Amino acid sequence: MRHTLVTLVEDKPGVLTRVAGLFRRRNFNIESLTVGHSETPEISRMTIVVNCDDAVLEQVIKQLYKLVNVTKITDVTDEQTVIRELALIKVQANASTRAEIIQFAEVFEAKIVDLTRESVTIEITGTEDKVDALCRLLRPFGIKEMVRTGRVAMLRGVSGNGAEKG
Amino acid sequence: MKLDGASIVWASLVKEGVTVTFGISGGKVIHLFHRLTEYPIHNVLTRHEQGAAHAADGYARATGKVGVCIATSGPGATNLVTGLATAYMDSSPVVAITGQVATPDIGRDSFQETDITGITLPITKHNYLVTDVRDLAEAIKEAFHIARTGRPGPVLIDIPADVQVAQTEYVYPEEVHFPGYRPTLRGHDRQVRMATQLIDQAERPVLIAGHGVTIARGEAELMELAVKADIPVVTTLLGKSCFPEDHPLSLGMIGMHGQPYANQAVQDADLIVVIGMRFSDRDTGSISTFAPRAKVIHIDIDPAEIGKNVRVDVPVVGDARNVLETMVRLAQPTNHPEWLARIAHWRADAAGHDILSRESDALFPQYVVRAISEQTEGNALIVSDVGQNQMWEAQYYVHRRNNTLLTSGGLGTMGFALPAAMGAKIGRPDDPVWVIAGDGGIQMNIQELATITQEKLNIKIAILNNGYLGMVRQWQQFFFEGRYSGTPLSGPDFVKLAEAYGILGLRVTEKAEAAPAIRQALEHPGPALIDFRVVQEENVYPMVRPGDSISQMMRRPKPALQDGAPEEVQA
Numbered sequence: 208m209r210h211t212l213v214t215l216v217e218d219k220p221g222v223l224t225r226v227a228g229l230f231r232r233r234n235f236n237i238e239s240l241t242v243g244h245s246e247t248p249e250i251s252r253m254t255i256v257v258n259c260d261d262a263v264l265e266q267v268i269k270q271l272y273k274l275v276n277v278t279k280i281t282d283v284t285d286e287q288t289v290i291r292e293l294a295l296i297k298v299q300a301n302a303s304t305r306a307e308i309i310q311f312a313e314v315f316e317a318k319i320v321d322l323t324r325e326s327v328t329i330e331i332t333g334t335e336d337k338v339d340a341l342c343r344l345l346r347p348f349g350i351k352e353m354v355r356t357g358r359v360a361m362l363r364g365v366s367g368n369g370a371e372k373g
Numbered sequence: 374m375k376l377d378g379a380s381i382v383w384a385s386l387v388k389e390g391v392t393v394t395f396g397i398s399g400g401k402v403i404h405l406f407h408r409l410t411e412y413p414i415h416n417v418l419t420r421h422e423q424g425a426a427h428a429a430d431g432y433a434r435a436t437g438k439v440g441v442c443i444a445t446s447g448p449g450a451t452n453l454v455t456g457l458a459t460a461y462m463d464s465s466p467v468v469a470i471t472g473q474v475a476t477p478d479i480g481r482d483s484f485q486e487t488d489i490t491g492i493t494l495p496i497t498k499h500n501y502l503v504t505d506v507r508d509l510a511e512a513i514k515e516a517f518h519i520a521r522t523g524r525p526g527p528v529l530i531d532i533p534a535d536v537q538v539a540q541t542e543y544v545y546p547e548e549v550h551f552p553g554y555r556p557t558l559r560g561h562d563r564q565v566r567m568a569t570q571l572i573d574q575a576e577r578p579v580l581i582a583g584h585g586v587t588i589a590r591g592e593a594e595l596m597e598l599a600v601k602a603d604i605p606v607v608t609t610l611l612g613k614s615c616f617p618e619d620h621p622l623s624l625g626m627i628g629m630h631g632q633p634y635a636n637q638a639v640q641d642a643d644l645i646v647v648i649g650m651r652f653s654d655r656d657t658g659s660i661s662t663f664a665p666r667a668k669v670i671h672i673d674i675d676p677a678e679i680g681k682n683v684r685v686d687v688p689v690v691g692d693a694r695n696v697l698e699t700m701v702r703l704a705q706p707t708n709h710p711e712w713l714a715r716i717a718h719w720r721a722d723a724a725g726h727d728i729l730s731r732e733s734d735a736l737f738p739q740y741v742v743r744a745i746s747e748q749t750e751g752n753a754l755i756v757s758d759v760g761q762n763q764m765w766e767a768q769y770y771v772h773r774r775n776n777t778l779l780t781s782g783g784l785g786t787m788g789f790a791l792p793a794a795m796g797a798k799i800g801r802p803d804d805p806v807w808v809i810a811g812d813g814g815i816q817m818n819i820q821e822l823a824t825i826t827q828e829k830l831n832i833k834i835a836i837l838n839n840g841y842l843g844m845v846r847q848w849q850q851f852f853f854e855g856r857y858s859g860t861p862l863s864g865p866d867f868v869k870l871a872e873a874y875g876i877l878g879l880r881v882t883e884k885a886e887a888a889p890a891i892r893q894a895l896e897h898p899g900p901a902l903i904d905f906r907v908v909q910e911e912n913v914y915p916m917v918r919p920g921d922s923i924s925q926m927m928r929r930p931k932p933a934l935q936d937g938a939p940e941e942v943q944a
Binding site for chain 1: 490680
């Protein structure tokens, strides 16, 4: 099963290596990992997606907590969450296909962020499923280049995450 | 007060109570060693950095204090790696300080540059690369705190040469601030109560004590609980000596080469109380068949150990001593005469399989270990190496005092014993310290004989010399068609070698010579080495085949003295 772990870490050198190294050393499988600033200075926020059973998940969380720089882990898999991914997709286009591509993008509420005679670059934000669906539609036109950020997640409602280990 | 980085290191070590370090100088720790003479710390110059790491580890295990090792950049630092991995696997508090090339040279493949923080990431509890002298004191404070608190472990601090020279205002922090590091020491009340209730109700309980009991100094509480609730105690290899082995409730070691009655007790138990151990495959055999009838209480300071290998009924996260203390208070005084009588019956049966119950003039290694045990009255601090010698030590030395066995249990590092014994002797100068090693392992750090002489360390060294890498040879005999590939081993003349280093050297080839030689070594005022030429193809019995249940032990056949097909015994 896929689990989403929101992980707060101290913004120290090497912390990403420590997390990634732990996954490799313990033979855990990362599906995606995103990292960026959080609301608290000097605390970074990672969203880690792992595909594993519950017993392994428990080990993943416990082993992550053993890293000195990890301050809090929340498994948001079964919670009410906002889950998003951002993708940039550069699609081959010409006079005859351009209109259809733009139309698809509009249906998905995606933005056209760059346009040339030979290409359309689309920015889409949404769940992975939504991004996957748009990709499937665009593939026949020829995807020249694509970048996906991986999943970021946040609990719905007013609760904050705090920077302290619970 | 302004100090340079090198002085800050020593001043901070003094603040941490460090009086001795183990290390070797080199190009990128010249500044550090230059300042050493200004501080009340003695550096033991080992002959190889691996020796320094093991010595620091041995010091830490023997004293419970942090052991410190020092190495230069590049090869000096990489030579520490085996020692740090050894300390990590056995939860030993070590701080390693390494020199690094100057910060502007990092990443340029400079002479003797290596990414030691990257290399040691998975074998340290934490590590630091200090690139600004203003961060140095804090890093040292944190390193010592992390190394010795919670589940102890090694921490490495990498200090570039220019940081050692740079000056800053020196203030040693009073406290550390870690938002993400707060070990749980106190067991959860409800969990401890539930655990104690299970103990009160159990009919066939067994206490399994691991290294955590020794680390937490919980031996007295373990004894109280065992006696009050009348529960037999088995230990892991690293748990040995946390419970006196001549006590009626002591069943000795479990596992692959454990006592058959200890394994049987665990397999028949309706409750096992597991304290400070991590269910290593060497202890449990095949996990699915381990203690099949037992409810499991697992007490450990590391939450990640709970449920890692074995399903647990009542987990208690906390310091072993703290939790045991509460359990002693809550537990009802009980007796288990029937259960103990059953175990006594198994124990009596085991005696017939014992090599020492046979008449023989041959110099068996088991006899040598037992002779050392008797001559030292079970009171010596033993540092054993890895392999057959380690198992024979575990089976035949009767430890009567707490924390008197240091050995590389987790990583199984051959070459550990000799340098670790140096650290142990320096940490506990009044204890008789014995190394028990094979002729293979002793040669892996034999250079430290020079350190022993230079430091005038009164260490006694027993080599169980059988001309093989014996444990692997045993596996080849049992499981690989008797093909002794890569295991026959020639050694130097160990007596002459000892003499070359200024150490008393003795050789024992006959059984009758063993006890007198041990006494001679004991009476000698300095270090002594005894080369015991033992029966070459002797095996460690009993043995659980890798992957088998610990109920299923290969045992020495009762009538034959040696060899012959081992007997299978089912518990």
